[in-house]
Amino acid sequence: xxxxxxxxxxxxxxxxxxxxxxxxxxxxxxxxxxxxxxxxxxxxxxxxxxxxxxxxxxxxxxxxxxxxxxxxxxxxxxxxxxxxxxxxxxxxxxxxxxxxxxxxxxxxxxxxxxxxxxxxxxxxxxxxxxxxxxxxxxxxxxxxxxxxxxxxxxxxxxxxxxxxxxxxxxxxxxxxxxxxxxxxxxxxxxxxxxxxxxxxxxxxxxxxxxxxxxxxxxxxxxxxxxxxxxxxxxxxxxxxxxxxxxxxxxxxxxxxxxxxxxxxxxxxxxxxxxxxxxxxxxxxxxxxxxxxxxxxxxxxxxxxxxxxxxxxxxxxxxxxxxxxxxxxxxxxxxxxxxxxxxxxxxxxxxxxxxxxxxxxxxxxxxxxxxxxxxxxxxxxxxxxxxxxxxxxxxxxxxxxxxxxxxxxxxxxxxxxxxxxxxxxxxxxxxxxxxxxxxxxxxxxxxxxxxxxxxxxxxxxxxxxxxxxxxxxxxxxxxxxxxxxxxxxxxxxxxxxxxxxxxxxxxxxxxxxxxxxxxxxxxxxxxxxxxxxxxxxxxxxxxxxxxxxxxxxxxx
Numbered sequence: 001x002x003x004x005x006x007x008x009x010x011x012x013x014x015x016x017x018x019x020x021x022x023x024x025x026x027x028x029x030x031x032x033x034x035x036x037x038x039x040x041x042x043x044x045x046x047x048x049x050x051x052x053x054x055x056x057x058x059x060x061x062x063x064x065x066x067x068x069x070x071x072x073x074x075x076x077x078x079x080x081x082x083x084x085x086x087x088x089x090x091x092x093x094x095x096x097x098x099x100x101x102x103x104x105x106x107x108x109x110x111x112x113x114x115x116x117x118x119x120x121x122x123x124x125x126x127x128x129x130x131x132x133x134x135x136x137x138x139x140x141x142x143x144x145x146x147x148x149x150x151x152x153x154x155x156x157x158x159x160x161x162x163x164x165x166x167x168x169x170x171x172x173x174x175x176x177x178x179x180x181x182x183x184x185x186x187x188x189x190x191x192x193x194x195x196x197x198x199x200x201x202x203x204x205x206x207x208x209x210x211x212x213x214x215x216x217x218x219x220x221x222x223x224x225x226x227x228x229x230x231x232x233x234x235x236x237x238x239x240x241x242x243x244x245x246x247x248x249x250x251x252x253x254x255x256x257x258x259x260x261x262x263x264x265x266x267x268x269x270x271x272x273x274x275x276x277x278x279x280x281x282x283x284x285x286x287x288x289x290x291x292x293x294x295x296x297x298x299x300x301x302x303x304x305x306x307x308x309x310x311x312x313x314x315x316x317x318x319x320x321x322x323x324x325x326x327x328x329x330x331x332x333x334x335x336x337x338x339x340x341x342x343x344x345x346x347x348x349x350x351x352x353x354x355x356x357x358x359x360x361x362x363x364x365x366x367x368x369x370x371x372x373x374x375x376x377x378x379x380x381x382x383x384x385x386x387x388x389x390x391x392x393x394x395x396x397x398x399x400x401x402x403x404x405x406x407x408x409x410x411x412x413x414x415x416x417x418x419x420x421x422x423x424x425x426x427x428x429x430x431x432x433x434x435x436x437x438x439x440x441x442x443x444x445x446x447x448x449x450x451x452x453x454x455x456x457x458x459x460x461x462x463x464x465x466x467x468x469x470x471x472x473x474x475x476x477x478x479x480x481x482x483x484x485x486x487x488x489x490x491x492x493x494x495x496x497x498x499x500x501x502x503x504x505x506x507x508x509x510x511x512x513x514x515x516x517x518x519x520x521x522x523x524x525x526x527x528x529x530x531x532x533x534x535x536x537x538x539x540x541x542x543x544x545x546x547x548x549x550x551x552x553x554x555x
Contacts (some may be wrong), residue, residue, distance in 0.1 A: 003091050005086045017146075017163075020050040024098065035084035035095075036072040045083060048163075049256040054530055055092045064092055074136055078129035080149060080162040099160050099373035101152050101523050105208075112217060114249050119214035120277040122159055127207055128271035129161040134266055134306045135198040140164055141198070141308065143206030144187045145213065183228040187218045190258050193230045199305035203262035204269060208255025211273075215248070216241050220256070234258075247276040247292040254299045264303030274299040464502065 001011040001413035006023060010023040025047040031038045039045065054060045064087065071082045084095035134138065136221075140147075142163060146456050151158040157457065189205040191198055207241045212220045238256055240249050251272055270296045278284060279292020294309070313530075363423070390413065511517065 003028075004049070004091065005088050007049060008045065008086070008093075008095060010047060010049075014046065019046050019054065019117055019163075023047045023049060025095075031084050037081065037083040038074055039083065044098050046080075046096045047086075048094045048096065050092040050094075052090065055090050056547055061087065061092065063487070070136065073136060074133060074164055074527050076129050076132040078125050078159055078161055079132065080160045082164070096162070097531070099162075101150045101157075104148040104150060104159065107157075108145060108217060114214045116215055116243075116245055117277050117281050120248060120251075120280075121272045122214065123207060123211045124270045124273035124277070125159050126161055126210070127273065128268045130200075130203045130207065130266035131270060131542050133164060133424075134203070134302075135152070137306050138164055139200050139308050140203050140206070142184065142187070142191070143203050143210060144184050145210060186221065186332050188230070188233060188259070191234055198308035198434060200259060200266065200307075201263045201305055202300065204255050204263045204266060205260070207266070207269060211248075211255070211356075212238065214250050215244055227425045245276075245280045247279055250296050251276060251299065252297065260305075262302055263301060264299035265305070268298055268300050268302075294425060348498065372484075413486050439513070454513040 004010055007028055008025050009028055010025045012024050014022045014024055016022075023046070025045050027039045027041060027043045027045055029041050036488045050060075064085065071085065078100060081097045082094055083097065086093040086095065114120075122407055126143075130140065136159075140163070145162075147161065147163045149160040149162055151160050167339070187206045187209050189202040190199070192202055209221075217411055221230060221232040221236060238252070240253075251269070251334050254262070254264055255269065275288075275298060276295050279288045279290075279295075281288075284292070409434055442501070460552065
């Protein structure tokens, strides 16, 4: 168990995501007035502990504290309530209600797609949660099945949307860069992928993809890489499955419009989905069917969509700089920034009488390249530029035949002829600097004694004496090899054996002739005679042994 603050105790992890880990936790004591829900000791809650890279970012911590009130007041029957926020050292955590149930992603994988009526009613409840959050100025930005928890209420599934505000907390200048987005590639809106200003329409786009996945079991756009999926979001149109009714496809098609101004608001989306669910049901009346077929009239866009702070090029965290009016005791928060009067005269630097230069305003610079035109919608997006660069690199790669003689792995090494050794270069001796340029004169070896003079400070040390030269060695001539390249294996060993036998034979003859060995044996025979007798004795002994073995004992 691990304590979080002084009021909560982590018990076991429930799941991990891109921004942190969700734990099952228990409340140790009642929370203070700063918490939205005080709770009771022993109550089970869910705590999401953010990752260390988020907790170590100062901008994320400031966002966390600044949006505390927004997240705590966001309540709706289809939104997982945030009970408390914990900031302790390098730990950031959100305390939420614990929902005992699977998420929508896991439920789809285990049970398959929903019926069109069930998918429309489920998405309508999620659209209700989005409408409530958009009214408070909070945009989810990461709507996907994994962020929808299913709460079991009898035989019905009650969807609960979670992870509100996490996308904005993760969208920190220290963590994100240009042309990056916060979200999942399969559910990201085109304006988010392009880095354009974002509004609450990105959540409606995510709801359209979620609705498509509920009735088909898969998202409308997929690919082998995130770059390919983003490219489809920007340019491809979703394919209509044959099992989707016409009214429901009208809702999906309007939610997945590339232009965010053509998408319906979350409130109108919820109303339209309920009309479609009534009109495509088995017991639908004629009026309900007609209303479902005319659902496009209900899917009106939001006239004032909630903007995503910081998506239009500004940070969106701090209020604009304001200057108090002169002589006023109060100021208008919506007032424009005042401009200081110019202190310099029109006569130029000579007539300013020491005043500072007025602040000059640079002329507007066109956003396009110098001397060119401003980029239009026809120019390729950075993602398309990266795709084109990868395609060009693949086209530059060519396959051609390589001659084995040019292959460094098959080329036999050539034997190099020894070159005569070059004589070593003689190092140049330092020249004697002339006297009179700050160098002290060199002492004479044979000089007449002079009276001692007071020592003068030397600016430079005298150069060292030249080293004696060593006699130069003559280069060794290269070893001459035999012109006959024939080599007989084992010839050297045979020569050694023959030479050893000759040495042993000569040594035995000298010992026999020069030593008293003949007298010791008691014979006056010569060396060859004695050697012949020994051979004959050994041969006769061997014959006797062979004859005694073959004789019959009975004879």
